[in-house]
Amino acid sequence: MTASSSALNPPRQSAATASPDDIFAAAQSLRWEVGRDFHQELMEAIYTDAARIADRVVTRPEQKPRFDLDRTIDRLVTSRLWGFPIMIGLFTLVFWITISGANVPSGLLNDLLIGLIHPWLKGLAAAAGLPWWLDGLLIDGIYLATAWVVAVMLPPMAIFFPLFTLLEDFGYLPRLAFNLDALFKRSGAHGKQALSMMMGFGCNAAGVIATRIIDSPRERLIAILTNNFALCNGRWPTQILIASIFIGALVPSYLAGIVSALAVVGIAVLGVLLTFLVSAFLSRTWLRGEVSTFSLELPPYRPPRIWQTIYTSLIDRTIYVLWRAIVFAAPAGAVIWLVANVTVGGAPLAVHIVRLLDPVGVLIGLNGVILLAYVIAIPANEIVIPTVLMLTVLMTGTQGAGAGVMFELESQADTLALLQAGGWTLLTGVNLMLFSLLHNPCSTTIFTIYKETGSRKWAAVSALLPLTIGFIVTFFVAQVWRLAAGV
Amino acid sequence: MTTTTHTPTQSSSNSPCAGCPAHHSSNLLRLGVDMTDWDYVIALAGNPNTGKSTVFNALTGLRQHTGNWPGKTVTRAEGGYEFGGQRYKVVDLPGTYSLLATSVDEEVARDFILFGQPDVTVIVVDATRLERNLNLALQVLEITDRAVLCLNLMDEARRHKLAVDDRRLARDLGIPVVPTAARQRQGLDALLQAVADVATGRFVCKPHRIRSQSPVIRRALDRLVPRIEAAFPGLPNARWVALRLLDGDERIAAALRNGELGELSQNTIATASLTLDPTPAS
Numbered sequence: 001m002t003a004s005s006s007a008l009n010p011p012r013q014s015a016a017t018a019s020p021d022d023i024f025a026a027a028q029s030l031r032w033e034v035g036r037d038f039h040q041e042l043m044e045a046i047y048t049d050a051a052r053i054a055d056r057v058v059t060r061p062e063q064k065p066r067f068d069l070d071r072t073i074d075r076l077v078t079s080r081l082w083g084f085p086i087m088i089g090l091f092t093l094v095f096w097i098t099i100s101g102a103n104v105p106s107g108l109l110n111d112l113l114i115g116l117i118h119p120w121l122k123g124l125a126a127a128a129g130l131p132w133w134l135d136g137l138l139i140d141g142i143y144l145a146t147a148w149v150v151a152v153m154l155p156p157m158a159i160f161f162p163l164f165t166l167l168e169d170f171g172y173l174p175r176l177a178f179n180l181d182a183l184f185k186r187s188g189a190h191g192k193q194a195l196s197m198m199m200g201f202g203c204n205a206a207g208v209i210a211t212r213i214i215d216s217p218r219e220r221l222i223a224i225l226t227n228n229f230a231l232c233n234g235r236w237p238t239q240i241l242i243a244s245i246f247i248g249a250l251v252p253s254y255l256a257g258i259v260s261a262l263a264v265v266g267i268a269v270l271g272v273l274l275t276f277l278v279s280a281f282l283s284r285t286w287l288r289g290e291v292s293t294f295s296l297e298l299p300p301y302r303p304p305r306i307w308q309t310i311y312t313s314l315i316d317r318t319i320y321v322l323w324r325a326i327v328f329a330a331p332a333g334a335v336i337w338l339v340a341n342v343t344v345g346g347a348p349l350a351v352h353i354v355r356l357l358d359p360v361g362v363l364i365g366l367n368g369v370i371l372l373a374y375v376i377a378i379p380a381n382e383i384v385i386p387t388v389l390m391l392t393v394l395m396t397g398t399q400g401a402g403a404g405v406m407f408e409l410e411s412q413a414d415t416l417a418l419l420q421a422g423g424w425t426l427l428t429g430v431n432l433m434l435f436s437l438l439h440n441p442c443s444t445t446i447f448t449i450y451k452e453t454g455s456r457k458w459a460a461v462s463a464l465l466p467l468t469i470g471f472i473v474t475f476f477v478a479q480v481w482r483l484a485a486g487v
Numbered sequence: 488m489t490t491t492t493h494t495p496t497q498s499s500s501n502s503p504c505a506g507c508p509a510h511h512s513s514n515l516l517r518l519g520v521d522m523t524d525w526d527y528v529i530a531l532a533g534n535p536n537t538g539k540s541t542v543f544n545a546l547t548g549l550r551q552h553t554g555n556w557p558g559k560t561v562t563r564a565e566g567g568y569e570f571g572g573q574r575y576k577v578v579d580l581p582g583t584y585s586l587l588a589t590s591v592d593e594e595v596a597r598d599f600i601l602f603g604q605p606d607v608t609v610i611v612v613d614a615t616r617l618e619r620n621l622n623l624a625l626q627v628l629e630i631t632d633r634a635v636l637c638l639n640l641m642d643e644a645r646r647h648k649l650a651v652d653d654r655r656l657a658r659d660l661g662i663p664v665v666p667t668a669a670r671q672r673q674g675l676d677a678l679l680q681a682v683a684d685v686a687t688g689r690f691v692c693k694p695h696r697i698r699s700q701s702p703v704i705r706r707a708l709d710r711l712v713p714r715i716e717a718a719f720p721g722l723p724n725a726r727w728v729a730l731r732l733l734d735g736d737e738r739i740a741a742a743l744r745n746g747e748l749g750e751l752s753q754n755t756i757a758t759a760s761l762t763l764d765p766t767p768a769s
Contacts, residue, residue, distance in 0.1 A: 020743045023714050027732035027740075030707045034733055038704070039587075042730060045700045046622050053695075054618035057656045061648035215590035305670070 070301050074175065083179040088265060090172070094163045095261035099244055102155040109154065113147035137337055145333025146326050148386040156240050157233075157318045164202075165313035171301045173198050180272075187276045188283025189226075190219035197223075197275060200230030201268075204445040207232075208452055218287050221458065224449055226278050228441040228466050229271040234381030238436045239264045241385055245416045246429030263433070271437050274469070328380035335376060336387060340394045350394055364471055365431035365478030367423060369395060374435075379443050384436065389415070392422035427481045431474045438470030515679060516569035517548025525567060525576035527686040530599055532627055533611035534620050535582030538639045540564075541669040542611055543579040546679075570679045573686070578605065584619075586626040587734075594738070600630050601724070602747065606686045608634045609678070614644040614651050614666070624660070628694040629727040634662045635681045642668040661693035696726065707733055719752035 031038070077086050121143060125135040167173070177194035184193050192214050200207030207227040214220040231239065243263040248256035339350040350372070358368035373387040396418070419428075440446070440463040450459035533539040543549070547566030564579040580599055581592035600608055608631050612620035617638075627634060638653055657664035663681040667674030684690035700708075711729040719725065728748065731739040742748050 020718060020746075020748070023711070023718060024732070024740060024743055026714060027711055027729070030711060031733055031735060034703055034707050039734055041701055041704060042734065045697050045704075046625050049625055049695070049697050050621035051618055053656065053659045054621055056659065057652040058617055059650040059652070212591040 073301060077172070077175045078178050083175075087176060087179065088269070090167065091268065092258070092261050092265050094160065094167070095240070095264045096257050097163060098156050098160045099240055099248075099260050099264075100257040101159045102240070103244075105155040105158075106151055109151040113151055114144065118144065118147065133341070136341060137334055141333040141337025142330045143333070145329045145336065145383070145386055145390065148389070149326060149329040149383060150322065154318070154322055156237050157322065158314065160236060160240075161233075161318050162310045162313045165309050166306065169305070169309050170303075183276055184279065187279040188288075189222045189279040190214045190216065193219070193223040193226075193275075193279070196227060197230045197272070200227040200232060202233060204228055204230065204232045204441050205448040208445060208448045211452070218283075221453065222279050222282050222287055224452060225282060225458070225462050225465060226275045228445065228462065229275040229278065229437070231268050231271055231437060232381065232442075234442065235436050236264075237382070238385050239267055239433055241415075242429050242433050242436075243267075245419070246426055249416065250426070267433050267437050270434075274438075278465070278469075328377075329383045329386060332376050332379075332383050332387060333390075336390050340390075348394065350391060354391065354395060363478070364435075364474040365427045365481065366435060366474065367428065369422065370428075370432060370435070374439060377442075378440070381436070381442050389418065392418055396421045427478060430481075431477055434477065435470050435474050438466050438473055440464070440467045515546075515675075517546070525574040527573060527575045527606040528603070529575050529577045529682060529686070530603065530605035530608045531577060531579045531611060532596055532600065532608055532623070533582055533637075533639075534584055534613065534616075534623055537582070537611045537613040537620065538669045539582055539611040540579060542609070542637060542639065542667070542675075542678075543577060545669050545672060545675055546575075546577055571683055573683065575682070575686070578603070583623065585623060586630070587736075597630070598738075600627060602742075602751065604751065605631070606633060607682050609637050609682060610634055611637045611639050613640050614638050615640055615647055615649060617651060625695065625697055628660065628662070629697065629730070630724050632692050632694045632723050633685050634692060634694065635678070635685055636660060636662055636664040637669075637678055638664055638666045639669055641666045641674070642671060660695045663690060663692075704733070719748055722748065722752040 076082055118139070121139050122135070125139055130138075173195075176198065177191070180194040180197075181191035184191050193211070195213065196207050196210040198207075199210040204227050207230060208224050211220050211223040211227070214223055240260070243260040244256070247263040248260035251259045336350070339353065340348050342349045344352060353372055354368035356368070357371040361367040361369075361371045369388055369391045373384050373391060376387050377384045441449075446459055446463050449462045450456065453459065531539050531543055543564065543566065546568050548568070549564075549566045565576065566579075567574060567576050569575070578599060580596040583590075583593045583596050586593055586597040586600070599605070608627055610624045610627050612624060624636060636656070638651060638656070641651075644651060651666070653664045653666050663685065665674055665678045665681050667678055669675065681690070685692060708726060708729055711732065712725050715722065715725040715728055722728070728739060728743070732743070
């Protein structure tokens with residue numbers, strides 16, 4: 001049935017000689033003649049032609065260079081012995097540079113945005129005679145939440161993303177995938193999952209879309225469901241901040257940077273281990289099936305174009321993530337200010353909710369503030385830390401700041417003091433790092449999973465699976481911790 | 488995604504330099520994502536890691552992130568540019584090693600070249616890995632007869648002291664071959680010109696078709712191809728359709744039976760009659 005919607009009249013007599021159905025039938029019967037090896041033969045024909053043409057046009061140098069730098073590097077970074085230590089070492093280095101470099105600019109931004117501009121805005125509002133609730137909602141809610149996100153997140157991102165992109169442009173990630181391939185295969189998953197996981201370290205929604213490179217639906221689903229175990233953009237800053245103020249504080253200051261970096265790497269490695277464990281679990285229970293093979297090309301190393309990389313990663317990733325954080329922080333700031341200022345039965349709404357969540361929170365070594373922050377931060381993980389800080393200020397009533405108003409934190413020591421006033425211990429810090437790795441993905445990712453799988457069921461599983469694991473792990477850690485501390 | 492739109496001081500079509508071969512770069516007007524009223528559609532195909540996205544960015548002025556590993560571009564990215572007074576829409580297809588459609592990315596690329604009927608398909612290949620890259624190039628040439636080979640990463644080839652005879656390659660493939668080093672922006676002028684030549688019909692391709700087949704396959708093709716050509720006159724890839732049917736490709740079988748192929752052949756006839764029309768589309 002040829003559609004004849006065109007204005008031009010195609011020659012019609014031919015349709016009588018061969019209808020599409022006839023052709024299809026003919027092809028079906030011919031398939032018996034050409035045999036089962038047809039596909040193989042076709043590929044061979046293509047390869048033969050390609051080889052013949054390439055052979056004619058390419059002239060190779062007479063002598064192979066004796067020392068091939070690319071192959072030497074490859075042998076080292078993909079070696080059985082050195083592959084994983086080099087991987088851990090490189091990532092530790094990246095985080096160490098990020099953590100030790102981000103402190104000073106963060107403090108400067110804080111001074112500017114919260115120390116200088118905020119009082120100035122308040123003065124302006126007072127002069128304009130704004131009603132207290134409008135002034136509170138706009139300046140203490142929306143402006144402060146946004147400013148805090150910028151001050152807390154911009155410096156680490158502006159250091160981390162260019163470094164990560166440099167590694168990527170240099171050609172290191174395919175080697176990483178090569179190293180991890182055997183482990184994925186043993187977990188009953190597709191080797192290409194290593195690549196979608198790498199994308200997940202940037203953004204889980206992008207990682208989920210990247211699973212399209214996996215042919216088998218079963219293995220693709222495994223890759224989608226476990227992508228959340230790759231720490232994303234929105235969660236790196238939480239890890240970095242909490243590691244510096246809780247873990248870094250445990251050791252002398254000259255070791256603080258490297259120890260915090262190792263803690264963050266530890267969490268990221270735990271995420272990778274869970275990716276394998278959960279993949280293995282899924283491929284042995286609900287998603288059983290054959291493992292497919294594929295060939296992964298190790299591309300040549302390319303000297304990264306440093307300035308362009310820094311520019312692109314600043315524009316593409318840093319500004320993008322920051323913008324997303326700001327877009328979500330502004331309404332979240334309004335929500336926080338509202339729950340902090342709408343009073344029910346003499347106490348702010350937030351206090352009721354936090355008290356309600358507190359027993360569950362404490363049971364798993366966290367607290368009600370953190371749980372409420374994770375509910376408010378469902379649209380974007382980026383705003384967890386600012387929300388936690390604002391709510392803690394509200395709950396502790398520190399420094400006479402207005403209800404739900406974030407105040408200036410001069411340094412990480414102040415942040416630590418505030419959190420300790422809110423009842424935080426080292427256990428809270430460790431469990432927050434674990435929970436940040438193990439909870440539901442952000443709403444963008446969940447929606448992407450729904451679109452990619454076309455199934456509400458799998459979207460729900462993708463949200464509930466990590467959340468359940470998160471509750472189990474943090475509960476277990478809290479119990480063991482308290483037992484050990486009690487003895 | 489950022490858009491860099493260069494506003495022209497004057498329309499390049501009435502510039503005195505238009506048409507002068509020495510002024511190609513100044514004729515290039517990057518349109519970013521502004522893709523209104525394009526005259527031609529260009530598809531970018533190629534293996535992963537051949538600099539396809541770099542070529543795309545160089546043409547459109549967009550800054551799509553480039554990465555040298557597969558999976559970077561899973562969906563297709565689109566942008567535009569203006570050259571010699573004509574507006575071109577560029578579609579960056581996912582990088583794949585073949586077009587036999589075993590995975591989503593291969594299907595996206597294959598479907599666009601087949602059903603999207605781009606005016607020109609630019610096949611970006613890595614000059615240092617020509618043999619492997621030609622596998623895909625040959626598959627593209629089975630589907631479309633309007634293509635340009637962009638022999639990219641010539642700088643790498645020179646670094647490895649490889650010499651590639653691009654004229655011989657062009658003769659063997661039957662399509663224009665342009666050596667480029669997109670990262671250094673070398674050879675892009677010639678690429679733009681070659682694309683324009685194929686798009687406007689100034690250059691007519693005689694694409695290489697795969698020859699090394701067994702006698703059994705050749706006999707099967709001899710029986711099937713004439714029937715497909717009779718049913719769909721003007722279809723540029725009857726032989727490829729026959730190969731796919733023999734391989735049991737369900738997507739192509741469905742296209743055959745539900746009329747999609749019929750529409751393709753009619754589009755080709757319509758385009759052919761438009762090309763005969765002496766007034767250029769503008």
